[in-house]
Amino acid sequence: MLSRRRFLAISAACCLPVPALAQELHVATGQALGARVTLRLSHPDAAAIAARVLAEISRLEQVFSLYRTDSALMRLNASGTLEVPPFELLECLTLAGAVHAASGGLFDPTVQPLWALYAETAVQGRLPTEDERKAALARTGWQNLRIGPDRIALAPGMALTLNGIAQGYIADRVAALLEAEGLADILIDTGEFRALGGDPRGGDWPVHLAEGGQVGLRGRALATSSPLGTTFDAAGRVGHILDPRTGTPAVPVWRAVSISAPSAALADALSTAACLMEVKAGIETLCEKFAETRPESITPA
Template sequence: MSLSRRRFIAISAAFAAATPAKATAIHQWRGVALGADASITLAHADAEAIVARALREISRLEAIFSLHDPNSALVRLNTAGRLDHPPFELLECLSTAGAVHAASGGRFDPTIQPLWALYAEHISAGQMPDAASLATVMGRIGWSRLRIDAAAIEMQPGMALSLNGIAQGYIADKVAALLRAEGLHDVLINTGEFVALGGHPQGGDWPVSLSDGQTVTPDAVHLRDGALASSSPHAITFDASGTVSHILDPQTGAPAPAHWRLITVTAPTAALADALSTACCLMDQDAITATLAAFPRASLAFAS
């Protein structure tokens, strides 16, 4: 598959150059979560042990949401079309997905996975999907075709879910919940999307610089006790030329147009911000405003 691996979203926290005397040094772990660059930043005497607990939580959640682990709950659901006694975390994440689906007029739809697979297959063979193939796959997409309750999640034949537009944010939220329950504060969690517990250990907010993978925005977004997520429609593309966006419209089957370079949303949770930023890539300004209005504490932090 000739999927261009240009950096999807390069978002980094900017830190003060020096640590004040007698202050606990800032500790930052860097790694990968669900295929995205990840980090946890804090100033604490037990920072390494805290990070180790956070990483165990990330690993536990990846076993639910990964599309690449054959034993994950999501892959088992996609393979069988049904998952009995689904994990609470999967149900909770799908609940947020459903709320954003409704508010966005269907532009956010995790049942998009068969369409994504169609584009990947055809473009790796050097051609765009033909109309007949698109029509067939579009018949397998639709949130209303999904049945969700605590006993089972069930899909119609040929359907599959991708939670790539929400799971990274959800994992950040769960790590934040774990650390918050331990009484921790002034921590920045980045699993591809961000959650700030409190502010920067050296004072002030967490300054988060935004980039679409090519350029960095001149001003940082200042984050405190909240979450932030970004989407860049053409930072990952199916083709080497960078024209066929990885964000696909579940209503038309078409890739996101080159309308937005970068969308950043802040919200109470990273899962909500993640899903909203993805959906907004398919909207004009008026539709973005209307969608965000459904979530009073969500706001558009950056759009270009």
């Protein structure tokens, strides 16, 4: 009930003729951010490409994972400071800061103390008390985070979660790696989609939404968030997207929000923030603040 399942599936063709797509896909599996990773490639060197991609995912896990005690993020959370932080962490936090500002603070990775509290009390079969929630909320706040190329620092008691952006960021980095390899026409799915080129059979990559409908992707990304997509309780009523203003789970105004953008990290963060907005116009205005970004589907609860 507390895990966020993320799957990575890559279907790739490097300028292959259509008949070649009928060949069996190479499938490789691994783990990323606590979820199963699956890579599917149609290419003569698929095994070697898959090995390089899995190595890159493992490297990025060492930056963003909340499961690995020695990851850069966990070391930052444990000590409150991180000297000479990895470029990827700085880049991801910079984008997170831009979405935080554009959303009026609705996207806030400093909610980790709240998330940890809800996870802990869920194991005990209860919700946090008001005093517990207020105490955890007092240890949040983007304004208390200091980000610099040589050092990242948190205020006492703070901690970060990048679960609302890191999956998309990893999809973007995998796309960049494969593009550097000279590959094209790839669809990456980490739970957030990243299309590098279009469908090698012609046209855009068709991505079907869980709430119905289809979005065509070509050189773009798509992310979907749902307030009740992952829950802390067996009844499925206490969602995992927490409001940084109150410390309580997002009111499920929307069943799901899907946003497309030039990058999966941006789409991921925006769709998370959108789940905390109460009117459709607010989501549309938020997307307008970023170039070539738009809501593809906003489904009421």
